[in-house]
Amino acid sequence: MSTPLSNLPPIDSLTYEQALAELETLVGSLESEQQTLTEAIALFERGQALAQHCVSLLDQAELKVQQLTSSGLTDFTPAE
Amino acid sequence: MAQLPLFSPTLASACSVTDLTRYLRDLLESDELLQDVWVQGEISNFSRPASGHLYFTIKDKGASLRCVMWRNNALRLAAMPRDGEAIEAHGVISIYEVGGQYQLYADLIRSAGEGALYQQFLRLKARLEAEGLFAPERKRPIPPWPQSLGIVTSPTGAALRDILHTLQRRYPLLQVYLAPTSVQGDDAPPGIVAALQALNQRVQPDVILLARGGGSIEDLWAFNDERVARAIAASSAPVICGVGHETDFTIADFVADLRAPTPTAAAELATPDQLELREAVQGLSERLERSMQSNLNATRWSFSALHHRFQQQSPRTRLQTGRQHLDELSHRAILGMLHSQQLHKAQLTALQHRLAALSPQGVLQRGYAIVATPAGQIVHSTQQAHPGDALTVQVSDGAFPVRVDNSSKLPNNG
Numbered sequence: 001m002s003t004p005l006s007n008l009p010p011i012d013s014l015t016y017e018q019a020l021a022e023l024e025t026l027v028g029s030l031e032s033e034q035q036t037l038t039e040a041i042a043l044f045e046r047g048q049a050l051a052q053h054c055v056s057l058l059d060q061a062e063l064k065v066q067q068l069t070s071s072g073l074t075d076f077t078p079a080e
Numbered sequence: 081m082a083q084l085p086l087f088s089p090t091l092a093s094a095c096s097v098t099d100l101t102r103y104l105r106d107l108l109e110s111d112e113l114l115q116d117v118w119v120q121g122e123i124s125n126f127s128r129p130a131s132g133h134l135y136f137t138i139k140d141k142g143a144s145l146r147c148v149m150w151r152n153n154a155l156r157l158a159a160m161p162r163d164g165e166a167i168e169a170h171g172v173i174s175i176y177e178v179g180g181q182y183q184l185y186a187d188l189i190r191s192a193g194e195g196a197l198y199q200q201f202l203r204l205k206a207r208l209e210a211e212g213l214f215a216p217e218r219k220r221p222i223p224p225w226p227q228s229l230g231i232v233t234s235p236t237g238a239a240l241r242d243i244l245h246t247l248q249r250r251y252p253l254l255q256v257y258l259a260p261t262s263v264q265g266d267d268a269p270p271g272i273v274a275a276l277q278a279l280n281q282r283v284q285p286d287v288i289l290l291a292r293g294g295g296s297i298e299d300l301w302a303f304n305d306e307r308v309a310r311a312i313a314a315s316s317a318p319v320i321c322g323v324g325h326e327t328d329f330t331i332a333d334f335v336a337d338l339r340a341p342t343p344t345a346a347a348e349l350a351t352p353d354q355l356e357l358r359e360a361v362q363g364l365s366e367r368l369e370r371s372m373q374s375n376l377n378a379t380r381w382s383f384s385a386l387h388h389r390f391q392q393q394s395p396r397t398r399l400q401t402g403r404q405h406l407d408e409l410s411h412r413a414i415l416g417m418l419h420s421q422q423l424h425k426a427q428l429t430a431l432q433h434r435l436a437a438l439s440p441q442g443v444l445q446r447g448y449a450i451v452a453t454p455a456g457q458i459v460h461s462t463q464q465a466h467p468g469d470a471l472t473v474q475v476s477d478g479a480f481p482v483r484v485d486n487s488s489k490l491p492n493n494g
Contacts, residue, residue, distance in 0.1 A: 016253050016357070017225050023364050030371040037379050044372040051365040058354050061252035065244065067235070068259045068278050076235075076258050 011049050016057045023050040098177070105175040108182065114173040119145060119184060120192055123161045128154075136161065138169060138184070146183035147171075153187045158296060166192035194297055201304050205331055208306070213313050214334045220318040222338055225352055226286035228255040230279035230317065232272055235260035239293040239322075239343035246347035250354055257283045263292040268302030273311040280316045287350050288317045290332060291343035294325045303330035312336055322346025444476035451482075 011019065026047045030040065067076035095103075108114055121138035128134050132151030137144050147169060161167055171186035208214065229247070233240050235258065247254055259275035262268050272290070279288055290312065292300065302308060303323045312319045312335045321336035322343040333339040340346035391397060436442055440450065451459040452472050459465055467486040472479050 015227065017227070020357075020361065020364075023361070023368075027364050027367045027371065030368065030375065035375070037375070040372065040375045040379075044368060047368040048365070051361050051368065054361045055358065057253060058358060063244065063248040063252045063254055063256060065256040065258060068257060068275075068282060073257070073283075 008046070011046070011053050014050075014053060016054055019050045019053045019057070023047055023054070026050070097180075101175060101177045101180060104182075105177065108173055108175060111173075116170075117173060117184075118168050118170050118195070120166070120168045120195075121145070123165050123167055124163050126161060126163050128160070134161075134186075136163075138167070146176075146181055147186050148176075148183060149186040149189070157189060161189055168192055168195050191296075191298070197297065197301065197304075201331070204304065204306055204309075205334065208309055208331065208335065213309065218313070219337045222318050222320065222350060223286045226254065226350060228257065228283065228285040229350055230257045230259060230283065230285035230288040231291065232259050232261060232275040232279065232288060233291040233343070234263045237263065237293055239291045242293075242342075242344045243289060243291060243347040246344050247351060250348065251351035251357075252354070254351065255285075257285055263302060264295070264299050265302070269305035269307045272302060272305075272308050276311045276315050276319070285317050288315060288319045289322060289343070289346045289350055290319055290336065291322045291346055292324065293343060294328070297328075300324050300328055300330055303332040305331070308332055309335045320346045320350050441476065444474065447476075450474040 008022070014022070026043055029035075030043050030047070035043065065076040066073040119138055121140045121144075124137045124139055124144075126134070126136040132154060134147075134149040134154045136147050136149075138147055139145070149169075149171075168190050169184060169186040170188040171184045173182060174185055175182045212218065231240065231243060233243070240258070244256070247256060257279060259279050261271035261275040263272065276288065276290070279285055290303075292303065300323055303321070309331045312321070312332055318337040319335075320338045320340055321330070321332045322340035322345055323330050323332060324342075326341035329339075338346075338349055340349050444450065450473070451465075452474065453459060453464065454470060454472065457464070459471060465471065465484050467484050469484045471482050471484065473482050
């Protein structure tokens with residue numbers, strides 16, 4: 001992978017789509033390219049963290065609903 | 081009026097009521113207009129017995145028409161007609177022979193305004209279609225993973241509840257923006273237009289759901305409004321339209337980038353399923369582990385190959401090789417030494433033999449003797465021996481004394 005790992009954004013700041021897209025690229029490069037062992041281990045660890053991040057985003061996600069009003073946005077709680 | 085053969089005076093007997101009625105029935109049923117007719121009027125004497133068939137009368141100021149609707153058609157009605165309701169009924173005119181009554185066998189009933197609305201719908205649809213508003217190339221793709229989603233619907237309707245449940249179940253990562261509006265009545269079309277514009281201008285969602293639950297065609301009429309159609313076409317975000325039930329088609333459905341049969345289906349079409357997302361992550365995790373494993377295996381393999389080569393070069397191996405060489409050399413040295421010893425031994429023996437051959441002892445053993453003076457001088461010559469001299473004679477195994485005979489005539493002395 002061309003970007004040095006140290007230049008990548010912190011995983012906590014990634015959205016689900018960003019994390020999954022990076023994971024896909026990372027797995028692809030780990031599968032196809034020759035890295036040094038150190039690089040491979042760093043990629044592997046980042047990959048695991050990305051996968052874990054994706055899963056925990058899904059686990060913790062609560063639909064955020066906001067309503068457009070004339071003055072701005074307000075949280076919307078649907079009536080059950 | 082031309083005389084009918086049935087009533088010919090030449091016939092001997094009158095025809096039966098049944099024959100006459102059948103004749104009339106055939107006559108009515110052979111008339112194309114009467115076999116495909118819409119009649120409008122007000123319902124009265126409505127009844128629905130246990131059989132499920134509907135019986136009623138349609139009347140206006142001047143006349144009334146008996147009607148029947150069979151159960152299978154009645155089951156398809158969206159709403160039961162009521163007495164006093166202005167309706168339009170479609171069907172065929174025929175005769176109920178037992179009662180001797182002509183009546184309408186209805187297969188469709190719609191409320192009176194519906195026909196005009198439908199004509200209006202068809203005209204608008206044709207016009208917008210001619211303008212290219214429904215063209216497939218205008219349809220924008222729905223993003224597979226929207227991050228934000230706008231909803232244009234009533235804040236109190238079942239449609240919103242269904243949509244929010246579906247979104248929470250499938251894709252809870254979404255940011256949802258609700259642009260509430262009425263979806264029914266005269267203020268619905270401008271309300272829907274304003275909601276679409278507000279979403280596009282203020283929050284720019286990745287996709288917009290335009291939704292309403294089921295209802296009568298009048299209830300859904302706002303979605304056949306030209307202003308709504310043009311607002312959908314002008315939306316920056318792609319619009320998924322989920323209005324009414326599966327069988328309801330509105331102009332909004334045709335203009336929208338995607339048509340969903342129901343509000344719930346619209347929410348499903350707008351979002352990926354989180355089960356699929358989890359499977360995708362799982363699949364990537366497995367590929368990650370496999371490729372790391374194979375990377376480690378390759379590294380391990382090349383390490384052990386290298387390690388083997390390294391060991392070949394290590395001092396210990398070199399030492400062992402040297403030691404082995406040394407062993408070999410010393411073995412060869414010992415062998416060589418032994419060999420040379422034997423050689424020397426043989427030479428020595430030979431020398432000893434030669435030496436022994438030269439030794440006076442050997443001569444003595446052959447019988448010779450050595451004569452010496454008491455002073456130890458060997459007597460080589462008669463000159464050295466004088467009568468009376470004591471001499472020593474050495475033979476092979478020892479020595480004994482002798483004395484030169486006094487009478488001896490020694491050649492050199494005499």
